[in-house]
Amino acid sequence: MVQTDEQLGAQKKASVFNLEGYFKEKKQLVEKALDKSLSIGQPEKIYEAMRYSLLAGGKRLRPILCLATCELIGGTPEMAIPTACALEMIHTMSLIHDDLPAMDNDDYRRGKLTNHKVFGEDIAILAGDGLLAYAFEYAATQTKNVPADRLLQVIARLGRTVGAEGLVGGQVLDLESEGKTNISAETLTFIHTHKTGALLEASVVSGGILAGASPEDIAKLSKYAQNIGLAFQIIDDILDVTATAEQLGKTAGKDLQAQKATYPSLWGLEKSKLQARQLIDEAIAQLTIYEEKAEPLRAIAKFIITRNH
Ligand code: GRG
Numbered sequence: 001m002v003q004t005d006e007q008l009g010a011q012k013k014a015s016v017f018n019l020e021g022y023f024k025e026k027k028q029l030v031e032k033a034l035d036k037s038l039s040i041g042q043p044e045k046i047y048e049a050m051r052y053s054l055l056a057g058g059k060r061l062r063p064i065l066c067l068a069t070c071e072l073i074g075g076t077p078e079m080a081i082p083t084a085c086a087l088e089m090i091h092t093m094s095l096i097h098d099d100l101p102a103m104d105n106d107d108y109r110r111g112k113l114t115n116h117k118v119f120g121e122d123i124a125i126l127a128g129d130g131l132l133a134y135a136f137e138y139a140a141t142q143t144k145n146v147p148a149d150r151l152l153q154v155i156a157r158l159g160r161t162v163g164a165e166g167l168v169g170g171q172v173l174d175l176e177s178e179g180k181t182n183i184s185a186e187t188l189t190f191i192h193t194h195k196t197g198a199l200l201e202a203s204v205v206s207g208g209i210l211a212g213a214s215p216e217d218i219a220k221l222s223k224y225a226q227n228i229g230l231a232f233q234i235i236d237d238i239l240d241v242t243a244t245a246e247q248l249g250k251t252a253g254k255d256l257q258a259q260k261a262t263y264p265s266l267w268g269l270e271k272s273k274l275q276a277r278q279l280i281d282e283a284i285a286q287l288t289i290y291e292e293k294a295e296p297l298r299a300i301a302k303f304i305i306t307r308n309h
Contacts (some may be wrong), residue, residue, distance in 0.1 A: 010297040016241060019299040023064065029077065030063045030084060031055075034107075035119075037085045037138055049119040049127035050134075056110040061300075062087040062199060062290060068296040075211025082142035083154055083210060088201050090158065091136035093128040093282050094167055094199070103175065104254070111249035132162065144212050154206045161202040169192025174260075183261035189230065196236070197229030204297075218288045224297065227283035232275040232304050237262035238269060243308060280305050 021259045034054055040047040063084030064300060069081035076095035101107040106114055110172040116124035136155060143151050160166060174191045177183050204225035208217055240255045241264055263272040283301045 007073045008188040017295040017299045019296075022296055022299065023059075023297070023303075026064045026067055027060050029067070029081070030060045032237075033081050033085050034088060035056075037082075037089075037142075040098075040136065044121060045105075045119070046126055046130055049123045050185050051098050052118060053109075053127065054131065056092075058088075058113050060088060060090075060158050065200065065203040065297075065300065066210075068208030068300065069204050069213075070211045071292055072290060072297060073208050073211035073213045073217060075207070078144065079146050079210050080207050082144075083139045083206050084203075085142075086139040086158065087199065087206070089131045090136065090162055091199060093135075094162075096124055096128040096131070104258070105173070106254070108249055110252045124189050129158060134205075141158070143210070147212075150209050152213065152281065152282055153209050157202055157206060157209070161198045166194055166202075167200035170196070170198070171209040177261060179259045180261070181259075183266075185266055188261050188263065188266060192230060192233040193226070197226060198231045200229040200232065201225035224283045224286040224301070227279040227286075228301050228304050231276040231279040231283070231301075234263045234272050234279070235288060235305055235307065237264055238272055238276075239308070241269070249309065272300040276305050 022301050038047070038051055038054060040051070063081075066084040066087055067080050071077065092199045094114045095109055098104050099109055100116055107117055109115060114124075117126055119127065125136050132264055136158065138157070139153060142150070159202050162168065164172075170191050170193070174186065174195055177187060177191065202224060205218060213221065237255065240262065254260075255265075263275070267275065278299050287297055290297075
C-alpha cells in the first residue's frame, strides 16, 4: 500500500525520539540508585558531605550514557547501574576537588554552595577521596549478572580514566596553563580530552563492555564518545561566556576572570559553534550500523550542542 505524504509525515513525527521522556526516566532510575548506594554511617559528617554533593542534582549525563550504551549492545539496565553510579561518584568527586580554593575556587555548584563552603576544605578533600574509593568498591561488589572479566576491564578502565592518563593529567595541564596567553589549540584539546573527555568516553565504553561489545563496537563507541566529549567542552566554554549564573548553577564568566584559554578565546564564538556541530555530526556518523537502536545516543549527542546549562 502506498502511503500519502501526510501518513509518512505522521509516522515520522511519531517515531521522533522523545529525549525529554528518556532523560526523565533514566534520571529517576539513577537518582534512586545513587540515594540507595550511600547511606549515612560513622563518622556521620563525612557521609553527609559525600551525600551532599552526590545528591545535589546535575544532568547525570555520565550514568545515562553508560545505561544507553549497555542497552544498545543488548545488556540490561541492571547490569550497568552500579557502574553508572560509580561514574557519577567519580564525576562528583572531581567537581568537589575542582571547586576547592587550591584549584578553581568556586562558591557555587549545581545551584548550591560548594562542598568546602558547607563542610570546610578539610572535609571536602576527604569527601572527594571517600567518593573516589567508594566508586570502585561499589562497582566491584554490586555488579550482578556480568562475567567477571568484563567487570575487571571496566574497573581497570575507570582507574586509567581518573589517573594521570585522564582527569588528573588534564587538570594538571589546565592549572599550569592558567594566565598564559599563548596556549595552542593542541594544548587546549589535550586538557579537555583528559579532563572532560576521558570520563565521558569511559561512561560510553564501560556500558558497552558490560554488555559484551565486540572490539569493532568499542572502536565506534569510543569515537562517538571522543567527539561528543570535545563538543561538550566547546559548548561548556561557550556557555561560560553566554549563559547566566542561574542557568549554569555556578559562577558565569569564570574562564575570562581566571584568564583561562578557551575555544571561544582561541577561535571566536562562531567558529567554536561550527566545530562543535561538526564533532556532533561525526559522532552520529559512528552509529549508522545500529539503526534505530542508537536513537538515545543520537539524541544525547544533539542535546549536547543545544543545551543551555
Ligand atoms: C579524579 C582523582 C581525581 C581528581 C580530580 C579536579 C580534577 C582532578 C579534575 C577536574 C575535572 C573536571 C572538574 C572537569 C570538568 C568536567 C565538566 C565539564 C563538568 C561539568 O559537567 P556537567 O555539565 O555537570 O555534566 P553536571 O552538574 O550536570 O553533572
